[in-house]
Amino acid sequence: MRYSESRKAETHQKLLKIASRALREKGPDNLAVAEVMKEAGLTHGGFYAHFKSKDALLSEALMAVFARAGANIDRMTEGLPPRHALATYIDFYISPRHRDNPSTGCPITALNSDTPRQSPKFRETFDQGVKYLVARIAGWLAAGGHSEPDALAASVLSAMAGAVAVSRAVSDKGLSDEMLEAARAGIKARLGVSDVELSRSVN
Amino acid sequence: MRYSESRKAETHQKLLKIASRALREKGPDNLAVAEVMKEAGLTHGGFYAHFKSKDALLSEALMAVFARAGANIDRMTEGLPPRHALATYIDFYISPRHRDNPSTGCPITALNSDTPRQSPKFRETFDQGVKYLVARIAGWLAAGGHSEPDALAASVLSAMAGAVAVSRAVSDKGLSDEMLEAARAGIKARLGVSDVELSRSVN
DNA sequence: CGGATTATATGACGAGTATCATATAAAACG
DNA sequence: CGTTTTATATGATACTCGTCATATAATCCG
Numbered sequence: 001m002r003y004s005e006s007r008k009a010e011t012h013q014k015l016l017k018i019a020s021r022a023l024r025e026k027g028p029d030n031l032a033v034a035e036v037m038k039e040a041g042l043t044h045g046g047f048y049a050h051f052k053s054k055d056a057l058l059s060e061a062l063m064a065v066f067a068r069a070g071a072n073i074d075r076m077t078e079g080l081p082p083r084h085a086l087a088t089y090i091d092f093y094i095s096p097r098h099r100d101n102p103s104t105g106c107p108i109t110a111l112n113s114d115t116p117r118q119s120p121k122f123r124e125t126f127d128q129g130v131k132y133l134v135a136r137i138a139g140w141l142a143a144g145g146h147s148e149p150d151a152l153a154a155s156v157l158s159a160m161a162g163a164v165a166v167s168r169a170v171s172d173k174g175l176s177d178e179m180l181e182a183a184r185a186g187i188k189a190r191l192g193v194s195d196v197e198l199s200r201s202v203n
Numbered sequence: 204m205r206y207s208e209s210r211k212a213e214t215h216q217k218l219l220k221i222a223s224r225a226l227r228e229k230g231p232d233n234l235a236v237a238e239v240m241k242e243a244g245l246t247h248g249g250f251y252a253h254f255k256s257k258d259a260l261l262s263e264a265l266m267a268v269f270a271r272a273g274a275n276i277d278r279m280t281e282g283l284p285p286r287h288a289l290a291t292y293i294d295f296y297i298s299p300r301h302r303d304n305p306s307t308g309c310p311i312t313a314l315n316s317d318t319p320r321q322s323p324k325f326r327e328t329f330d331q332g333v334k335y336l337v338a339r340i341a342g343w344l345a346a347g348g349h350s351e352p353d354a355l356a357a358s359v360l361s362a363m364a365g366a367v368a369v370s371r372a373v374s375d376k377g378l379s380d381e382m383l384e385a386a387r388a389g390i391k392a393r394l395g396v397s398d399v400e401l402s403r404s405v406n
Numbered sequence: 407c408g409g410a411t412t413a414t415a416t417g418a419c420g421a422g423t424a425t426c427a428t429a430t431a432a433a434a435c436g
Numbered sequence: 437c438g439t440t441t442t443a444t445a446t447g448a449t450a451c452t453c454g455t456c457a458t459a460t461a462a463t464c465c466g
Contacts, residue, residue, distance in 0.1 A: 007433095008443065027320060029232055033424065045426080046444040054424065102319065108369060113316040115372035116305065117230060123374040130373055148385075154378065155366065155385035162365015163358065166311060169318035170333055171326040175357065182351075182358035190393055210463095211413065236454065248456080249414040257454065 012050050014040050019061040020068075024110040025103040028058050028118055059121045065107045066129035073136055082143035087188060087196035089137070093160050094184040096177065099168050108133070108161040109168070133157055141191070159187055215253050217243050222264040223271075227313040228306035231261050231321055261321070262328045268310045269332035276339055285346035290391060290399035292340070296363045297387040299380070302371050311336070311360070312367040336360055344394070362390055 018039045022031045033054050034044035051057040076092060077085035092098065093106065102110045108130060115126050137153035146152055163183030167176040188194045221242045225234045236257050237247035254260040279295060280288035295301065296309065305313045311333060318329050340356035349355055366386030370379040391397045 011443080027232075027317065029230075030320065032422080034422090042443095043445050044424090045428095045446065047424090048426070049443060108372075109316070111316055112365070112368040112372050113312070113314055114230065117233065120374070123372070127373055127375050127378070130369065131375075131378065134378075151381050151385035152389070154382035155389045158366040158369040158382055158386055159362035159389075160365070161369055162315070162363070163361040165315040165368070166333065166361040166364055169311075169315050169326070170330055171323070172330050172334075175330070175334065175337075178354050179357035179361055182354035183361055186355070186358045186362075186393065190389065214413085235452080237452090245413095246415050247454090248416065248458095251455070252413060 008050070011040065011042070015047075015050055015057065016061050016064050019057050020065045021103045023058060023061050024065070024105065024107060027111070027114045028122065029114070031058070033057070055119050055121060058118070059125045062107060062111075062122060062125045062129070066125075066132060069106060069129070070132060070136070082140040083193050084196050086137070086140040086144070086191065087193040089140075090160065090184060090188055090191075090193070094163050094180055094187070096180065099164050099176070099180060102168060106161065106164070108157070109164040112161055112165055130154075130157070144192070146191075156187060156191065159183065163187075211253070214243065214245070218250075218253055218260065219264050219267050222260050223268045224306045226261060226264050227268070227308065227310055230314070230317045231325065232317070234261070236260070258322050258324060262324045265310060265314075265325060265328045265332065269328075269335060272309060272332070273335060273339070285343040286396050287399050289340070289343040289347070289394060290396040292343075293363065293387060293391055293394075293396070297366050297383055297390070299383065302367050302379070302383060305371060309364065309367070311364040312371070315364055315368055333357075333360070347395070349394075359390060359394065362386065366390075 015036060018036050019031065022036060022039075031054075033047050036057070037044045037047050047057075051060070073089060077088055080088060098105050098109075107126070111126070115123060118126075134150060134153045134157055137156060138149040141149035141152055141156075160183070163180060167180045167183075170176045170179070185194070188196075218239060221239050222234065225239060225242075234257075236250050239260070240247045240250050250260075254263070276292060280291055283291060301308050301312075310329075314329070318326060321329075337353060337356045337360055340359060341352040344352035344355055344359075363386070366383060370383045370386075373379045373382070388397070391399075
C-alpha cells in the first residue's frame, strides 16, 4: 500500500518510541522485532522497510533515548545555577521513582551489563551517550570550581548508575531503599551540594 | 550408564563451574544449556538428571560465585587491619584487570542490569550475595569508626559495581580508564583510605 | 556372576527468533 | 483515469532454545 507522504516517517517514529521503551524494559536481546511491530499495529514482515536490521533499530532507539535524556535535563535544570542544577539532577536520578520505572529511565542504568555483549555500533552509540552526560555533569562541576571536572563527572555518573542499577536488581526493598538513599547523600556530600534541596518538581 | 559413585557429584560441580563462567560472560539469557553440557563433554539431554531446570542451574551457579567471592576476599585480606583490607578490596575491585575479565569477576558488576529480569529465585540469591558483600565492607567500616556502616557499605558497593560495569560497557578505552581511576580515587578518598597503597598482590 | 539401577545418549517436540521473497492494495502522479 | 510506486501483509525459511520421553550401557548390589 502507499499511504500519505509522511506516513512512513510517522511509523518510523512510532517504532522507535516503542523500541526505546522495550529496550530498557526487556534488554536488547529480549526485545523482539515482531512484538514491536505488533505494538505498532503492524505485522512483523514489514519491519525491514523501516530498519535494515534489528541492530539498527536498537542503535537508533538508544540514540533517541539519550537525546530525550538531554532534553529532560534541559527542562529540569533550566535557569538554575550550576550547584542547584547538579543537585537537582542527582536527586532526580537517584530516586525510587527512577528505580521503579526502568522503561523510561536512563539507559546507562538499564543496560550497563547488557551493553558489553552488544554490537560495536550499539556500543558506540552508548559511548556517545555516556560522553554527553559526562560533559553535562562536568559543566556543572567546572562552574563549581572542581579540578578535573571530566574525570570527576565520569566517576559520579558511574556511581549514580550503579546505585540505581543495583537497587533495581535487589529484591529486598529495605536494602534497595537504604542503598539508594545512602548513595544519594554520599554523592551530594562528595560534591558539596548536600545543602541544596530538590528545587523543582522532578520530570 | 552408571558410573562410579561420586561421578554424578563431580559432573554436577563441573557443570556449575562452567555455568558460573558462562553466566557472567554471556548473561543469564544467552547462556545455553546445551552449550554448558557440551563444554562438559556431555550431550544436552542428560542435563535434567543434574538440575531440575535452567533456572535452577543459574541460581545455584550464582550462589557458587558469591561463595567464591567471599573466599577470595578472605585470602586477599587475610591478616590485614580493617583500613588496609578495605583499600585492598577497592583496589582489587576497581581495576582494569577486573574490568577486562568479567567471566571470573564480581556478579554484581556483571549482572546488575540483567538481574531485574530474572526469576524470583535468582534474584533472591542475588540479594543474599549483595547482603553478604555489604556486611563484609560494613565490618571494615565499623572498625574504622564510620557511623551507619551498613548504609555506607551498600552505597560504596553500588558505586564500585557501577564504576566497573560502566567502564566495561564503554568501548572508548580512554574514557573507560579515566572513569575507573577517578572512581577508585574518589571512593578511597571518601572512606579515608587514600593513603593505603595496594598492600598485597591482587588475586 | 547376573539382575537391578541409573547416569548419560539419542532424538524429538514446540515455541520463539530474525530475516527475506513475494503478494497486495492504496496513494501518488502524469 | 490509469499507471507506477511502495508501505504493509502473508507466509516461509532456517535457525536456536528448553524440555522431556525413551533407549542404552556401565556400575552397583545381592
